[in-house]
Amino acid sequence: MEDWRRIPAEGFTYVGYRRKSTVKDKTLRNTLREIVSGKVLFDEPMSRHTSMRVGGPADALVFPDNLDALGKVFKLLQHLRMPFIPIGNGTNLIVKDGGYRGALISLKDIKSIRLEERGAAQVALYADAGIALSEIVLLAAGKSLTGMEFCAGIPGTVGGAVRMNAGAWGTELKDAVDSVELMNGSGDIRRCKRETLNFSYRNLEITNNAIITRASFLLVRGIKKQIQDRITEIMGMRKAKHPLEYHNAGSIFKNPRGGIPAGQIIDELGLKGTQVGGAKISEKHGNFILNVSNAKAGDILTLIDMVKNKVRQYRGIDLETEVKIIGED
Numbered sequence: 518m519e520d521w522r523r524i525p526a527e528g529f530t531y532v533g534y535r536r537k538s539t540v541k542d543k544t545l546r547n548t549l550r551e552i553v554s555g556k557v558l559f560d561e562p563m564s565r566h567t568s569m570r571v572g573g574p575a576d577a578l579v580f581p582d583n584l585d586a587l588g589k590v591f592k593l594l595q596h597l598r599m600p601f602i603p604i605g606n607g608t609n610l611i612v613k614d615g616g617y618r619g620a621l622i623s624l625k626d627i628k629s630i631r632l633e634e635r636g637a638a639q640v641a642l643y644a645d646a647g648i649a650l651s652e653i654v655l656l657a658a659g660k661s662l663t664g665m666e667f668c669a670g671i672p673g674t675v676g677g678a679v680r681m682n683a684g685a686w687g688t689e690l691k692d693a694v695d696s697v698e699l700m701n702g703s704g705d706i707r708r709c710k711r712e713t714l715n716f717s718y719r720n721l722e723i724t725n726n727a728i729i730t731r732a733s734f735l736l737v738r739g740i741k742k743q744i745q746d747r748i749t750e751i752m753g754m755r756k757a758k759h760p761l762e763y764h765n766a767g768s769i770f771k772n773p774r775g776g777i778p779a780g781q782i783i784d785e786l787g788l789k790g791t792q793v794g795g796a797k798i799s800e801k802h803g804n805f806i807l808n809v810s811n812a813k814a815g816d817i818l819t820l821i822d823m824v825k826n827k828v829r830q831y832r833g834i835d836l837e838t839e840v841k842i843i844g845e846d
């Protein structure tokens with residue numbers, strides 16, 4: 518019998534470790550420690566794991582370091598109907614100050630990468646969900662492969678970037694993706710070809726609870742110097758436009774369809790520089806909220822609400838957040 522089946526699901530109500538400590542919770546903790554070959558943290562402040570540096574404790578934050586362990590954790594949590602969310606590098610994530618009741622599964626420690634020749638001109642790059650985009654950009658450039666330069670400076674992992682259909686400078690992940698591998702609740706992995714996937718602006722539609730375990734990208738042989746020059750150019754543009762001196766989560770809001778960019782609207786309404794607690798709307802780029810001084814998630818959420826209200830009131834536009842907000846107040 519697999520380890521996790523030792524915990525009977527019947528009558529198990531997950532209430533959060535910090536709220537109520539039961540024997541079952543202890544068993545659950547021990548089981549998680551046993552089946553996750555990697556790091557397992559309990560009551561872990563998420564401010565340590567998000568680029569915004571805010572967020573209360575997650576009941577459990579687990580780092581399975583292989584697909585077998587990931588499958589077991591996935592099955593255990595589903596068996597117990599315990600809430601969970603897969604995460605990557607936490608660069609598009611705001612965890613509320615009350616933390617997250619359930620388990621956050623970080624894919625950061627699942628990270629192999631390989632190249633496969635596809636005829637004379639193309640190469641497929643297979644990367645596990647935990648691989649950093651920056652690693653792919655560097656590897657591709659080093660091998661004179663073009664197609665991933667637009668990702669230079671995006672601080673996410675493959676899993677987070679594919680889920681978000683991350684993009685910059687007019688190109689999105691969907692333009693480079695050849696296939697995506699998804700783990701379902703039974704721990705089975707299915708490879709989906711690009712044409713079967715439903716990508717849209719900052720989103721890949723996946724079934725509830727599916728976890729992205731790997732993606733492949735189609736790259737084309739190019740000229741190393743040109744690829745490296747483009748990366749240098751992009752990094753220069755980022756430095757010039759983005760307020761990278763403070764902790765942040767990139768663009769807070771999606772750009773409204775067919776209209777003016779969210780940052781420009783915020784600028785035109787005179788909201789740049791507005792500060793609540795330790796969080797401030799950047800003076801340099803209106804779509805960035807910065808953690809300028811020990812901000813709480815609540816400060817950031819107050820600013821987000823204020824911006825949304827003003828933009829609705831004065832422009833009649835409902836801004837949607839690009840950052841994912843999880844947890845409880």
Ligand SMILES: Cc1cc2nc3c(=O)[nH]c(=O)nc-3n(C[C@H](O)[C@H](O)[C@H](O)COP(=O)(O)OP(=O)(O)OC[C@H]3O[C@@H](n4cnc5c(N)ncnc54)[C@H](O)[C@@H]3O)c2cc1C
Nearest residue numbers: 604605606607608609673674676677678683684685729767
């Ligand atoms: C300085 C800065 C610059 C940025 N620039 C850009 C930019 O130019 N373009 C852009 O698009 N974004 C940008 N971002 C935002 C962010 O880096 C991207 O969205 C990135 O792709 C998120 O990856 P992550 O690994 O950090 O994901 P996380 O923040 O950890 O997660 C993001 C979402 O993906 C889900 N997720 C993560 N991993 C998986 C998985 N394996 N399976 C299923 N779901 C998963 C999470 O549940 C969450 O909903 C920027 C952020 C910063 C801080």
